[in-house]
Amino acid sequence: xxxxxxxxxxxxxxxxxxxxxxxxxxxxxxxxxxxxxxxxxxxxxxxxxxxxxxxxxxxxxxxxxxxxxxxxxxxxxxxxxxxxxxxxxxxxxxxxxxxxxxxxxxxxxxxxxxxxxxxxxxxxxxxxxxxxxxxxxxxxxxxxxxxxxxxxxxxxxxxxxxxxxxxxxxxxxxxxxxxxxxxxxxxxxxxxxxxxxxxxxxxxxxxxxxxxxxxxxxxxxxxxxxxxxxxxxxxxxxxxxxxxxxxxxxxxxxxxxxxxxxxxxxxxxxxxxxxxxxxxxxxxxxxxxxxxxxxxxxxxxxxxxxxxx
Ligand code: ATP
Ligand code: MG
Numbered sequence: 001x002x003x004x005x006x007x008x009x010x011x012x013x014x015x016x017x018x019x020x021x022x023x024x025x026x027x028x029x030x031x032x033x034x035x036x037x038x039x040x041x042x043x044x045x046x047x048x049x050x051x052x053x054x055x056x057x058x059x060x061x062x063x064x065x066x067x068x069x070x071x072x073x074x075x076x077x078x079x080x081x082x083x084x085x086x087x088x089x090x091x092x093x094x095x096x097x098x099x100x101x102x103x104x105x106x107x108x109x110x111x112x113x114x115x116x117x118x119x120x121x122x123x124x125x126x127x128x129x130x131x132x133x134x135x136x137x138x139x140x141x142x143x144x145x146x147x148x149x150x151x152x153x154x155x156x157x158x159x160x161x162x163x164x165x166x167x168x169x170x171x172x173x174x175x176x177x178x179x180x181x182x183x184x185x186x187x188x189x190x191x192x193x194x195x196x197x198x199x200x201x202x203x204x205x206x207x208x209x210x211x212x213x214x215x216x217x218x219x220x221x222x223x224x225x226x227x228x229x230x231x232x233x234x235x236x237x238x239x240x241x242x243x244x245x246x247x248x249x250x251x252x253x254x255x256x257x258x259x260x261x262x263x264x265x266x267x268x269x270x271x272x273x274x275x276x277x278x279x280x281x282x283x284x285x286x287x288x289x290x291x292x293x294x295x296x297x298x299x300x301x302x303x304x305x306x307x308x309x
Contacts, residue, residue, distance in 0.1 A: 005054065006271050009264045012036070016248045016261060018241035026234045026249075032194040034251040044256040048088065051263035056092040058270035059129060063097040065275040066127035069184045072266060073135035076191035077229060078219040079201040080252045081259075082133055085191065088259045089266060090131070099124060102133040111152055115139050115168075116175060126183060129266075136175075137188075140168050140236050145228045169239035176245040186245040187269050189262055190233065191252040195226055 015034070018024055039047070062068060076082050090098055101122040110118045116136055124130030143149040144165060155164075176186045193201075202223075205215040241247040248265045252258045280288065296305040 005050070006268075009051075009268050009271070012039075013248060013261060013264045013268055016250060016265070018237050018247040018249060020241050020243050020246060022238065022241070024234050024237040024241075026192065026230050026237065030192050030249040030251070032192045032197065032251050032253040035254060035257050039257065039260075041254075041256060044260060047260050048256070048263060051260060051267055052088070052092040054267050055089065055263060055270065056094075058267070058273075058275065059093045059097055061275040061277055062129070062270065062273065063094065063127045064277050067183060068273050068275060069124040069126050070129045070187060070266070070269060070273075071124055071179065071184055072129065072131045072187045072189065073137060074131065074133055074189050074191070074262075075135060075137050075141070076252065077193055077198065077226075078216075078222060079198050079205075080191035080193040081255050082191060084255060085189075085259055085262045086131055086133060089263050093129070097127065098129045098131065100131045100133055103135060103138060106152075111154070115153060116171070123179070124184065136172060137236060137240075140165055140172070140240075141229070141232050144232045145225050165235070166239070169236070172240055173242050173245075176240075176242065180244040185269050185273060187266055188241075188245060188247045189265060190237065190247055190249050191258060191262075192249050193252040195223075197253040198223065 015036075024030075062070065074082050074085065086100060090100075099122075103118070106118065116139075119132070119136040122130065122132070143153075150160070150164070159167075179186055202215070202220065205211045237247050237249065248261070250258050250261045250265075292306070299305045
Protein backbone atom coordinates (compact mmCIF):
# COMPACT_ATOMS: atom_id res chain seq x y z
CA UNK A 1 0.00 0.00 0.00
CA UNK A 2 2.70 2.46 1.05
CA UNK A 3 4.75 1.37 -1.97
CA UNK A 4 1.88 2.03 -4.36
CA UNK A 5 1.49 5.49 -2.89
CA UNK A 6 5.21 6.15 -3.28
CA UNK A 7 5.06 4.96 -6.90
CA UNK A 8 2.10 7.20 -7.68
CA UNK A 9 3.91 10.19 -6.19
CA UNK A 10 7.08 9.45 -8.17
CA UNK A 11 5.01 9.22 -11.34
CA UNK A 12 3.19 12.49 -10.59
CA UNK A 13 6.28 14.57 -9.90
CA UNK A 14 8.65 13.03 -12.49
CA UNK A 15 7.64 15.40 -15.33
CA UNK A 16 8.05 18.42 -13.04
CA UNK A 17 11.70 17.78 -12.20
CA UNK A 18 14.31 19.86 -14.01
CA UNK A 19 16.95 17.48 -15.30
CA UNK A 20 20.30 18.51 -13.82
CA UNK A 21 22.50 20.01 -16.51
CA UNK A 22 19.62 20.69 -18.91
CA UNK A 23 19.15 24.10 -20.49
CA UNK A 24 15.73 25.38 -19.55
CA UNK A 25 13.55 27.74 -21.53
CA UNK A 26 10.63 28.14 -19.17
CA UNK A 27 8.03 29.12 -21.79
CA UNK A 28 9.06 26.25 -24.08
CA UNK A 29 9.60 23.52 -21.50
CA UNK A 30 6.99 24.02 -18.79
CA UNK A 31 3.29 24.70 -19.29
CA UNK A 32 1.66 26.48 -16.31
CA UNK A 33 -1.55 24.58 -17.13
CA UNK A 34 0.06 21.13 -17.37
CA UNK A 35 -1.83 18.30 -15.71
CA UNK A 36 -1.94 14.60 -16.60
CA UNK A 37 -5.37 13.84 -18.11
CA UNK A 38 -6.10 11.08 -15.60
CA UNK A 39 -5.89 13.47 -12.64
CA UNK A 40 -9.32 15.08 -12.26
CA UNK A 41 -10.34 17.98 -10.05
CA UNK A 42 -13.10 15.82 -8.55
CA UNK A 43 -10.39 13.51 -7.12
CA UNK A 44 -8.23 16.46 -6.09
CA UNK A 45 -9.58 16.84 -2.55
CA UNK A 46 -9.04 13.17 -1.77
CA UNK A 47 -5.57 13.14 -3.32
CA UNK A 48 -4.48 16.16 -1.30
CA UNK A 49 -5.96 14.69 1.88
CA UNK A 50 -4.02 11.44 1.35
CA UNK A 51 -0.84 13.39 0.64
CA UNK A 52 -1.23 15.50 3.77
CA UNK A 53 -1.88 12.43 5.91
CA UNK A 54 1.31 10.87 4.59
CA UNK A 55 3.28 14.07 5.25
CA UNK A 56 2.02 14.24 8.84
CA UNK A 57 3.13 10.66 9.49
CA UNK A 58 6.59 11.18 7.99
CA UNK A 59 7.06 14.52 9.74
CA UNK A 60 6.40 12.90 13.12
CA UNK A 61 9.12 10.34 12.37
CA UNK A 62 11.54 12.96 11.08
CA UNK A 63 11.06 14.93 14.32
CA UNK A 64 11.51 11.84 16.51
CA UNK A 65 14.64 10.66 14.71
CA UNK A 66 16.37 14.07 14.82
CA UNK A 67 18.95 13.08 12.24
CA UNK A 68 17.75 14.81 9.08
CA UNK A 69 16.27 18.23 8.46
CA UNK A 70 14.38 19.42 5.38
CA UNK A 71 14.51 22.85 3.79
CA UNK A 72 11.70 23.69 1.38
CA UNK A 73 12.40 26.70 -0.86
CA UNK A 74 9.34 28.22 -2.46
CA UNK A 75 9.83 30.62 -5.35
CA UNK A 76 7.19 32.26 -7.47
CA UNK A 77 5.96 35.48 -8.98
CA UNK A 78 3.20 37.37 -7.17
CA UNK A 79 -0.22 35.72 -6.97
CA UNK A 80 1.16 32.29 -7.86
CA UNK A 81 -0.20 30.88 -4.60
CA UNK A 82 2.78 30.61 -2.25
CA UNK A 83 0.73 31.32 0.86
CA UNK A 84 -2.06 28.89 -0.02
CA UNK A 85 0.47 26.20 -0.86
CA UNK A 86 2.23 26.61 2.48
CA UNK A 87 -1.08 26.57 4.36
CA UNK A 88 -2.25 23.39 2.69
CA UNK A 89 1.02 21.52 2.79
CA UNK A 90 1.51 22.32 6.48
CA UNK A 91 -2.02 21.28 7.31
CA UNK A 92 -1.82 18.24 9.57
CA UNK A 93 1.83 18.69 10.49
CA UNK A 94 2.86 19.29 14.07
CA UNK A 95 3.51 23.08 14.21
CA UNK A 96 6.40 22.48 16.63
CA UNK A 97 8.38 20.80 13.88
CA UNK A 98 7.78 23.31 11.07
CA UNK A 99 9.05 26.84 10.72
CA UNK A 100 8.13 29.24 7.94
CA UNK A 101 10.50 32.12 7.15
CA UNK A 102 9.44 34.84 4.72
CA UNK A 103 12.13 36.86 2.99
CA UNK A 104 11.38 40.43 1.97
CA UNK A 105 13.55 43.34 0.89
CA UNK A 106 16.70 42.98 3.04
CA UNK A 107 17.04 45.15 6.14
CA UNK A 108 20.03 47.44 6.82
CA UNK A 109 21.46 44.82 9.18
CA UNK A 110 21.08 42.08 6.57
CA UNK A 111 22.79 44.24 3.95
CA UNK A 112 25.76 44.58 6.30
CA UNK A 113 26.49 40.87 5.80
CA UNK A 114 27.26 38.47 2.96
CA UNK A 115 24.19 37.67 0.86
CA UNK A 116 23.57 34.17 2.27
CA UNK A 117 23.77 35.30 5.90
CA UNK A 118 20.08 35.89 6.52
CA UNK A 119 19.15 32.50 4.99
CA UNK A 120 21.71 30.62 7.08
CA UNK A 121 20.14 32.08 10.21
CA UNK A 122 16.79 30.55 9.30
CA UNK A 123 17.92 27.01 8.46
CA UNK A 124 15.98 24.17 10.06
CA UNK A 125 17.49 22.08 12.83
CA UNK A 126 17.67 18.28 12.65
CA UNK A 127 14.14 16.88 12.87
CA UNK A 128 12.62 20.10 11.53
CA UNK A 129 11.06 21.15 8.25
CA UNK A 130 11.95 24.74 7.37
CA UNK A 131 9.90 26.47 4.72
CA UNK A 132 11.42 29.46 2.95
CA UNK A 133 8.68 31.70 1.56
CA UNK A 134 10.96 33.24 -1.06
CA UNK A 135 14.54 32.17 -0.49
CA UNK A 136 18.20 32.68 -1.31
CA UNK A 137 17.12 32.39 -4.93
CA UNK A 138 15.86 36.00 -4.75
CA UNK A 139 19.59 36.79 -4.88
CA UNK A 140 19.70 35.66 -8.52
CA UNK A 141 16.14 36.72 -9.41
CA UNK A 142 14.91 40.10 -8.14
CA UNK A 143 18.50 41.20 -7.59
CA UNK A 144 19.33 40.29 -11.18
CA UNK A 145 16.20 41.84 -12.69
CA UNK A 146 16.70 45.03 -10.64
CA UNK A 147 20.49 45.47 -10.33
CA UNK A 148 20.10 48.45 -7.97
CA UNK A 149 19.56 45.75 -5.33
CA UNK A 150 23.11 44.58 -6.00
CA UNK A 151 24.40 48.14 -5.49
CA UNK A 152 22.80 48.14 -2.04
CA UNK A 153 24.78 45.01 -1.13
CA UNK A 154 28.02 47.04 -1.28
CA UNK A 155 30.15 44.26 -2.73
CA UNK A 156 33.85 44.90 -3.30
CA UNK A 157 34.61 45.74 -6.93
CA UNK A 158 36.22 42.37 -7.69
CA UNK A 159 33.08 40.53 -6.53
CA UNK A 160 30.87 42.33 -9.05
CA UNK A 161 31.00 42.51 -12.82
CA UNK A 162 29.75 40.08 -15.43
CA UNK A 163 30.63 36.90 -13.62
CA UNK A 164 28.55 37.67 -10.55
CA UNK A 165 25.52 35.53 -11.46
CA UNK A 166 27.51 32.47 -12.49
CA UNK A 167 29.48 32.78 -9.28
CA UNK A 168 26.31 33.01 -7.21
CA UNK A 169 24.88 29.91 -8.91
CA UNK A 170 28.07 28.05 -8.03
CA UNK A 171 28.07 29.28 -4.45
CA UNK A 172 24.42 28.37 -3.99
CA UNK A 173 24.99 24.90 -5.47
CA UNK A 174 27.99 24.38 -3.19
CA UNK A 175 26.07 25.56 -0.14
CA UNK A 176 23.14 23.25 -0.88
CA UNK A 177 25.52 20.36 -1.46
CA UNK A 178 27.15 21.03 1.88
CA UNK A 179 23.73 21.06 3.57
CA UNK A 180 22.66 17.85 1.82
CA UNK A 181 25.90 16.05 2.69
CA UNK A 182 25.33 16.97 6.31
CA UNK A 183 21.78 15.65 6.55
CA UNK A 184 19.69 18.62 5.38
CA UNK A 185 17.71 17.89 2.23
CA UNK A 186 16.89 20.89 0.08
CA UNK A 187 13.55 20.80 -1.76
CA UNK A 188 13.08 23.49 -4.39
CA UNK A 189 9.66 24.39 -5.76
CA UNK A 190 9.01 26.98 -8.40
CA UNK A 191 5.32 27.83 -8.81
CA UNK A 192 5.00 28.51 -12.52
CA UNK A 193 2.13 30.91 -13.20
CA UNK A 194 1.10 32.20 -16.63
CA UNK A 195 0.97 35.91 -17.35
CA UNK A 196 -2.74 35.68 -18.16
CA UNK A 197 -3.61 33.81 -14.95
CA UNK A 198 -1.69 36.42 -12.94
CA UNK A 199 -3.75 39.17 -14.64
CA UNK A 200 -6.98 37.38 -13.73
CA UNK A 201 -5.88 36.84 -10.09
CA UNK A 202 -4.90 40.50 -9.70
CA UNK A 203 -8.31 41.54 -11.08
CA UNK A 204 -9.98 39.23 -8.58
CA UNK A 205 -8.12 41.00 -5.78
CA UNK A 206 -9.67 44.25 -7.01
CA UNK A 207 -13.17 42.91 -7.69
CA UNK A 208 -13.72 40.81 -4.56
CA UNK A 209 -13.87 43.02 -1.42
CA UNK A 210 -12.49 40.26 0.86
CA UNK A 211 -9.43 40.05 -1.38
CA UNK A 212 -8.79 43.82 -1.60
CA UNK A 213 -6.22 43.67 1.22
CA UNK A 214 -4.05 41.41 -0.94
CA UNK A 215 -3.85 43.91 -3.76
CA UNK A 216 -0.62 45.82 -4.13
CA UNK A 217 0.05 48.46 -6.77
CA UNK A 218 3.73 47.43 -6.60
CA UNK A 219 2.76 43.96 -7.88
CA UNK A 220 1.25 45.54 -10.99
CA UNK A 221 4.47 47.46 -11.63
CA UNK A 222 6.58 44.35 -11.10
CA UNK A 223 4.47 42.61 -13.75
CA UNK A 224 5.99 44.91 -16.35
CA UNK A 225 9.23 43.02 -15.85
CA UNK A 226 7.62 39.71 -16.78
CA UNK A 227 9.95 38.88 -19.68
CA UNK A 228 13.07 39.67 -17.61
CA UNK A 229 11.83 37.44 -14.80
CA UNK A 230 11.15 34.58 -17.24
CA UNK A 231 14.74 34.87 -18.43
CA UNK A 232 16.11 35.01 -14.88
CA UNK A 233 13.99 31.98 -13.89
CA UNK A 234 15.15 30.02 -16.95
CA UNK A 235 18.82 30.79 -16.21
CA UNK A 236 18.38 29.92 -12.53
CA UNK A 237 16.66 26.60 -13.29
CA UNK A 238 19.35 25.70 -15.83
CA UNK A 239 22.23 26.47 -13.48
CA UNK A 240 20.96 25.30 -10.09
CA UNK A 241 18.97 22.12 -10.67
CA UNK A 242 21.47 19.67 -9.28
CA UNK A 243 21.63 15.96 -8.54
CA UNK A 244 21.49 16.70 -4.82
CA UNK A 245 18.88 19.46 -4.97
CA UNK A 246 16.85 19.44 -8.20
CA UNK A 247 14.23 22.04 -9.03
CA UNK A 248 10.59 21.14 -9.49
CA UNK A 249 8.51 23.40 -11.71
CA UNK A 250 4.97 23.25 -10.38
CA UNK A 251 2.24 24.18 -12.85
CA UNK A 252 0.46 26.89 -10.87
CA UNK A 253 -2.49 28.01 -13.02
CA UNK A 254 -4.71 25.47 -11.26
CA UNK A 255 -4.33 26.02 -7.53
CA UNK A 256 -5.73 22.64 -6.52
CA UNK A 257 -3.26 20.79 -8.75
CA UNK A 258 -0.31 22.93 -7.65
CA UNK A 259 -0.99 22.02 -4.01
CA UNK A 260 -1.11 18.32 -4.79
CA UNK A 261 2.21 18.58 -6.65
CA UNK A 262 3.89 20.55 -3.86
CA UNK A 263 2.73 18.04 -1.26
CA UNK A 264 3.89 15.26 -3.61
CA UNK A 265 7.43 16.59 -3.95
CA UNK A 266 7.81 17.02 -0.20
CA UNK A 267 6.33 13.56 0.41
CA UNK A 268 8.77 12.09 -2.12
CA UNK A 269 11.69 13.64 -0.24
CA UNK A 270 10.50 12.33 3.11
CA UNK A 271 9.90 8.86 1.67
CA UNK A 272 13.49 8.89 0.39
CA UNK A 273 14.81 9.93 3.79
CA UNK A 274 12.61 7.25 5.36
CA UNK A 275 12.97 8.50 8.95
CA UNK A 276 12.32 5.92 11.68
CA UNK A 277 11.22 6.20 15.28
CA UNK A 278 14.28 5.51 17.42
CA UNK A 279 14.33 2.03 18.93
CA UNK A 280 15.18 1.73 22.60
CA UNK A 281 18.27 -0.05 23.86
CA UNK A 282 17.94 -3.37 25.78
CA UNK A 283 18.93 -1.51 28.93
CA UNK A 284 16.20 1.11 28.45
CA UNK A 285 13.73 -1.67 27.64
CA UNK A 286 14.51 -3.35 30.97
CA UNK A 287 13.88 0.01 32.64
CA UNK A 288 10.50 0.30 30.89
CA UNK A 289 9.47 -3.16 32.07
CA UNK A 290 10.52 -2.44 35.66
CA UNK A 291 8.50 0.83 35.63
CA UNK A 292 5.54 -1.04 34.20
CA UNK A 293 5.61 -3.63 37.00
CA UNK A 294 5.80 -0.83 39.55
CA UNK A 295 2.79 1.04 38.08
CA UNK A 296 0.77 -2.19 37.82
CA UNK A 297 1.44 -2.94 41.47
CA UNK A 298 -0.07 0.45 42.39
CA UNK A 299 -3.44 -0.30 40.73
CA UNK A 300 -6.45 0.14 43.05
CA UNK A 301 -8.54 -3.01 43.62
CA UNK A 302 -11.36 -1.77 41.35
CA UNK A 303 -9.04 -1.16 38.35
CA UNK A 304 -7.25 -3.41 35.89
CA UNK A 305 -3.49 -3.59 36.46
CA UNK A 306 -2.91 -2.16 32.98
CA UNK A 307 -6.08 -0.79 31.32
CA UNK A 308 -4.14 0.02 28.15
CA UNK A 309 -3.66 -3.62 27.19
P1 ATP B 1 2.70 38.54 -0.14
O1 ATP B 1 2.63 39.62 -1.17
O2 ATP B 1 1.86 37.36 -0.44
O3 ATP B 1 2.54 39.03 1.26
P2 ATP B 1 5.47 38.47 -0.81
O4 ATP B 1 6.49 37.41 -0.65
O5 ATP B 1 5.21 38.94 -2.21
O6 ATP B 1 4.18 37.94 -0.15
P3 ATP B 1 5.95 41.21 -0.21
O7 ATP B 1 6.21 41.93 1.06
O8 ATP B 1 4.81 41.61 -1.08
O9 ATP B 1 5.88 39.66 0.12
O10 ATP B 1 7.23 41.28 -1.14
C1 ATP B 1 8.48 40.99 -0.73
C2 ATP B 1 9.39 41.66 -1.74
O11 ATP B 1 10.72 41.50 -1.31
C3 ATP B 1 9.30 41.04 -3.12
O12 ATP B 1 9.03 42.03 -4.07
C4 ATP B 1 10.68 40.46 -3.34
O13 ATP B 1 11.10 40.55 -4.67
C5 ATP B 1 11.51 41.32 -2.42
N1 ATP B 1 12.77 40.67 -2.04
C6 ATP B 1 12.95 39.47 -1.50
N2 ATP B 1 14.26 39.18 -1.34
C7 ATP B 1 14.92 40.25 -1.82
C8 ATP B 1 16.31 40.57 -1.95
N3 ATP B 1 17.25 39.74 -1.53
N4 ATP B 1 16.63 41.77 -2.49
C9 ATP B 1 15.67 42.62 -2.88
N5 ATP B 1 14.37 42.38 -2.79
C10 ATP B 1 13.99 41.22 -2.27
MG1 MG C 1 3.80 40.48 -2.62
